[in-house]
Amino acid sequence: MPLASYQTSVPVVVDDAKCIADKGCTVCVDVCPLDVLRISDMTGKAYMAYDECWYCMPCEADCPTGAVTVNIPYLLR
Amino acid sequence: MALDQIVDGLSEVSCDVLVIGGGTAGPMAALKAKLKNPKANVVLLEKANVKRSGAISMGMDGLNNAVIPGYATPEQYTKEITIANDGIVDQKAVYKYAQNCFEIIEELDSFGIRFLKNENGDYAVKKVHHIGTYVLPMPNGETVKKALYRQLRRARILISNRYMATRLLKSSDGRIAGAISVNTRTAEILVIKAKAVILCMGAAGRLGLPTSGYMFGTYENAANSGDGYAMAYHAGAALANLECYQINPLIKDYNGPACAYVAGPFGAFTANNEGSRFIECDYWSGQMMLEFYNELLSGKGPVFLQLKHLHPDTISEIESTLHKVERPTRGLFQQGRGVDYRNDSIEMHISEIGFCSGHSASGVFVDDNARTTVPGLYAAGDMASVPHNYMLGAFTNGSVAGIDAMEFADNHDFAEFDAQDVAKERDRVLAPTRREDGIPPNQVEYKTRRLVNDYLQPPKVTRKYELGMRRLAETRQDMQEHMIARNAHELLRALEVQSIMDCADMAVHASLYREESRWGLYHWRTDFPEKDNENWFCHTLLSKQNGKMTSEKRAVEPYVVPIADDEKDLYDKQRIRATA
Numbered sequence: 001m002p003l004a005s006y007q008t009s010v011p012v013v014v015d016d017a018k019c020i021a022d023k024g025c026t027v028c029v030d031v032c033p034l035d036v037l038r039i040s041d042m043t044g045k046a047y048m049a050y051d052e053c054w055y056c057m058p059c060e061a062d063c064p065t066g067a068v069t070v071n072i073p074y075l076l077r
Numbered sequence: 078m079a080l081d082q083i084v085d086g087l088s089e090v091s092c093d094v095l096v097i098g099g100g101t102a103g104p105m106a107a108l109k110a111k112l113k114n115p116k117a118n119v120v121l122l123e124k125a126n127v128k129r130s131g132a133i134s135m136g137m138d139g140l141n142n143a144v145i146p147g148y149a150t151p152e153q154y155t156k157e158i159t160i161a162n163d164g165i166v167d168q169k170a171v172y173k174y175a176q177n178c179f180e181i182i183e184e185l186d187s188f189g190i191r192f193l194k195n196e197n198g199d200y201a202v203k204k205v206h207h208i209g210t211y212v213l214p215m216p217n218g219e220t221v222k223k224a225l226y227r228q229l230r231r232a233r234i235l236i237s238n239r240y241m242a243t244r245l246l247k248s249s250d251g252r253i254a255g256a257i258s259v260n261t262r263t264a265e266i267l268v269i270k271a272k273a274v275i276l277c278m279g280a281a282g283r284l285g286l287p288t289s290g291y292m293f294g295t296y297e298n299a300a301n302s303g304d305g306y307a308m309a310y311h312a313g314a315a316l317a318n319l320e321c322y323q324i325n326p327l328i329k330d331y332n333g334p335a336c337a338y339v340a341g342p343f344g345a346f347t348a349n350n351e352g353s354r355f356i357e358c359d360y361w362s363g364q365m366m367l368e369f370y371n372e373l374l375s376g377k378g379p380v381f382l383q384l385k386h387l388h389p390d391t392i393s394e395i396e397s398t399l400h401k402v403e404r405p406t407r408g409l410f411q412q413g414r415g416v417d418y419r420n421d422s423i424e425m426h427i428s429e430i431g432f433c434s435g436h437s438a439s440g441v442f443v444d445d446n447a448r449t450t451v452p453g454l455y456a457a458g459d460m461a462s463v464p465h466n467y468m469l470g471a472f473t474n475g476s477v478a479g480i481d482a483m484e485f486a487d488n489h490d491f492a493e494f495d496a497q498d499v500a501k502e503r504d505r506v507l508a509p510t511r512r513e514d515g516i517p518p519n520q521v522e523y524k525t526r527r528l529v530n531d532y533l534q535p536p537k538v539t540r541k542y543e544l545g546m547r548r549l550a551e552t553r554q555d556m557q558e559h560m561i562a563r564n565a566h567e568l569l570r571a572l573e574v575q576s577i578m579d580c581a582d583m584a585v586h587a588s589l590y591r592e593e594s595r596w597g598l599y600h601w602r603t604d605f606p607e608k609d610n611e612n613w614f615c616h617t618l619l620s621k622q623n624g625k626m627t628s629e630k631r632a633v634e635p636y637v638v639p640i641a642d643d644e645k646d647l648y649d650k651q652r653i654r655a656t657a
Contacts, residue, residue, distance in 0.1 A: 031128055034293065035261060050566060054295070058128075072409055073289075076289045
């Protein structure tokens, strides 16, 4: 069966201006229990690659520059 | 190399004690094992990252079950848990926990985790349970994981993050020999030979589907997909009382605790739509959940946690705890809903089903030394069968497991396993990556968990369970023949779905076996609505025998702490009697 992708608005938002992943920081990617954050090849910044979030906060709490914001996933809001 | 790209690889390492799961019980088990024999190698394997993994990734507001001299005795606590769990308790393990937990509190205190004390310097313990007083707030509870991590580093525990264990290895004579794991970002296989293995892999929390429909909006940390239950099962270990589901009263939609344990001692209470109390006690027992369920269906719902009647300063104190630790996004959620605890009550609902001994009694069977029925294999925390053991139980029983496992490792050499077992497991693990097209893991998971909700949620109806079993079997076939993973991350999810499916099958099997109703809502069988002490005052043990799922009865061990006849049903009287 062929696969299609469908759109989803992701709860974790990264402020590219504050994110220092392009300088080698991987803190948010490292701490996420669900392993849903990645560094973008295009921008060098962190982003939520998989919408599998427990809205638990380590990414936001541990980010050294305050670049990460965790929102409540839309379906729960 | 880009993250998630699949790499072909297999390596092997060995250690004396392997601890799988770095949440709460795991770090303590690893630490105690290493302290027991500092020369030995202890590996702590974790699917996520030990720094922030497990149920307490953001800390905890307090201890729910602290047995502190002057406030409670081990005898009293053992009695309380025996009654709350409808008598089906091997008291030895509960009693041992109750005796040891104060020492662990003092040890955690020495790690820098503070516990609330009053002006005299005594622990300020609060009452939530029906009989005794066991709730102890933790003023810097957000620092728990950090404090543990420091200890692990200091003791030189070898930590391997982002490895998901998939199966245990055994020798031909049935002794534990190690585990097979897969890197969650590269799909490389790592075989770990070990003399003893401790499973600390948390609850099976991704079994039911939350009512929000968001698959990862579970009560438990969504990483807790029941892998430990599945691994123990496939290794031939016995699992106890799986029909005693975990179901919790939670903030509706948010699906986290409200939390009555925090707010209750200050005077908050659970109320119906008329603003009236309807349960005697907010302690999470199956009997309490049944009343909660009945109230929701009676037309008197919704059910709320009410605290607006409290003094504004008290509300602020509760609020700061609720919005800082355990599930700190509670604040964001309430803000989004326009809920201010000063004016509004918190709408509550009941959670999806799961297995968890931390809150109920469904876990891998262990004795009072945390030993499973497989020699050399241990279990602790939410996934081990010591009932109602919560965070402090995870620490305390993790400690017991670590010490006993190191003793075992000191007295045994490595057991030999069959290389064929590794080859077979590698093929099973990687099968979804070798398909060109098929069904993605998220769809298989959604369907499985939707079936769990449709057919397995209590009240348990035999006919529904039989239908559920058939639907699950069809979905399992799809999973085994058609599930596809295009990268290592999808493979992680694909492997988790297989754990979820195994847990669903075990839930069906265990529930159909026990032909009575017990533990309130947790095991309410409409075809057998009464408690039947004559035939079912026993544990049930589920295990894989000759490749088949099998259940059997196991007698409850003689009590260490006797329970008087008039005490036995104290938790059955949860509903407040109507008064004029």
